[in-house]
Amino acid sequence: MKIFAKIRFYYGAATISFIAAGVMVPLMMLFPKRKSDILHYWNKVILFLIGGKIVSHGKRDNSVDMFVANHQGIIDIIALEADTNTDIKWVAKKQLFDAPWFGYLLKLPNMIEIDRDNKAGLLKLLSDVKETIENSKHRVVAIFPEGTRTDGQRILPFKGGTKIIANKLELTIQAIIITNSKKLLNEHNKTAHNATVHITYLEPFKVSKANKEWYSELQQTMQERIDKEYLEHQRER
Numbered sequence: 169m170k171i172f173a174k175i176r177f178y179y180g181a182a183t184i185s186f187i188a189a190g191v192m193v194p195l196m197m198l199f200p201k202r203k204s205d206i207l208h209y210w211n212k213v214i215l216f217l218i219g220g221k222i223v224s225h226g227k228r229d230n231s232v233d234m235f236v237a238n239h240q241g242i243i244d245i246i247a248l249e250a251d252t253n254t255d256i257k258w259v260a261k262k263q264l265f266d267a268p269w270f271g272y273l274l275k276l277p278n279m280i281e282i283d284r285d286n287k288a289g290l291l292k293l294l295s296d297v298k299e300t301i302e303n304s305k306h307r308v309v310a311i312f313p314e315g316t317r318t319d320g321q322r323i324l325p326f327k328g329g330t331k332i333i334a335n336k337l338e339l340t341i342q343a344i345i346i347t348n349s350k351k352l353l354n355e356h357n358k359t360a361h362n363a364t365v366h367i368t369y370l371e372p373f374k375v376s377k378a379n380k381e382w383y384s385e386l387q388q389t390m391q392e393r394i395d396k397e398y399l400e401h402q403r404e405r
Contacts, residue, residue, distance in 0.1 A: 173359035180218040180353045180360045184242060187214050189269050196276040203277045204255040211250040219362035220247075220352045226369035228252050230308060233301050233339040236330065238323055238390060238405055239312035241356075243349035247365045248310065257300050259293065259311040280309065282329075294333050301337065313387075319356040321398060321405060323391050331383040334375045342372040343386060345393045347403040366403055368393060 187210055195206045215222065220243070228251070235256070237244060249256065258274070262283040265271045274281070280296045283289040297309050313326040334341060345368040350356075352363035370389065375382060397403045 170359070173361060176219075176360035177353065177358045183217050184214055184246070184353075185270075187217075188273055193269065193272045193276065196272075200276070204253060207249050207256075207277065208253040211246045214246055215250050215365075218353065218360065221364045222247055222251050222367060223364055224251055224367050224369070226371075228254065228344075228369050229342050229372045230254050230306075231340075232308060232342045232372045233337070234297075234334065234341050235308055235310040235344055236313055236341055236386070236390075237310065237344040237346055238394065239314055239317050240319070240346070240350045240405060241317050241353060243353050243365060244312075244346045247346060247349060247367060248344070251367055255304075255307045256310045257304065257307045259297075259309065262289075284315075290329050290332065293329060294336060297333050297339075298337055301339075317355065319350075321394065323387055323394065326383060326387050334383075335377055338375055338377070340372055340374045341386075343370040343390055344368065345370065345390060345397065345405070347394065347397045347405045350404055366397065366401075368397070 192206055192210050195210075196203045199206065230252075235248070237248065245258065257278070257280055259280045259282055260274055262281050265274050265281045280293065280300070282293050300307055300309055311330055313330040314324040315327040316324070318324050333339070347366045347368075348363050349365045351361055352365060353360045370393070379385075394405045397405065
């Protein structure tokens with residue numbers, strides 16, 4: 169059965185690549201005012217074609233400034249886009265923007281680019297987030313504070329950039345826990361199975377400079393929820 173799981177992985181990866189580059193990018197070029205709708209609909213199609221479903225817990229609050237989520241792989245992004253039609257403005261590393269053709273998936277919807285190798289990258293990130301909040305009333309910035317995908321149950325230490333920006337702009341944040349996405353498509357061991365991705369929306373909160381420990385408390389709260397998902401339902405993150 170492991171061979172079948174491997175085959176399913178490559179089928180899933182090919183399906184994602186084809187729809188992303190061959191369908192979503194051309195459609196966003198043709199219909200620039202419908203970018204969010206295109207991302208929402210076609211990510212739902214991707215999930216269906218690769219054998220995935222979504223179950224949501226809690227409620228997504230589209231009035232917040234930023235979504236903060238844990239990160240296992242591409243399915244996290246697909247699931248969040250597919251779950252609710254929110255005009256999300258993802259923060260992604262510069263290398264993804266520079267990818268031939270696929271980079272348009274980020275450039276066309278005007279996502280936020282971060283250059284981790286450039287000392288001025290944090291200042292640009294701060295400026296872009298501020299501009300989004302002030303001028304894009306219906307867009308929510310989304311970021312993975314771990315900064316990279318991970319294969320373990322433990323959340324990696326959060327990068328400092330998210331904290332600096334949230335403190336500076338006093339953002340309202342909603343934390344999101346994603347579990348079981350790795351079962352649907354595991355980019356680490358290259359296997360795939362039918363799976364239900366669970367998305368848990370925690371209560372939004374406004375960052376307060378008076379609470380200097382809010383960032384570590386956020387990481388702890390997210391880890392506790394991840395642990396609970398595994399202990400009570402055997403859903404890995």
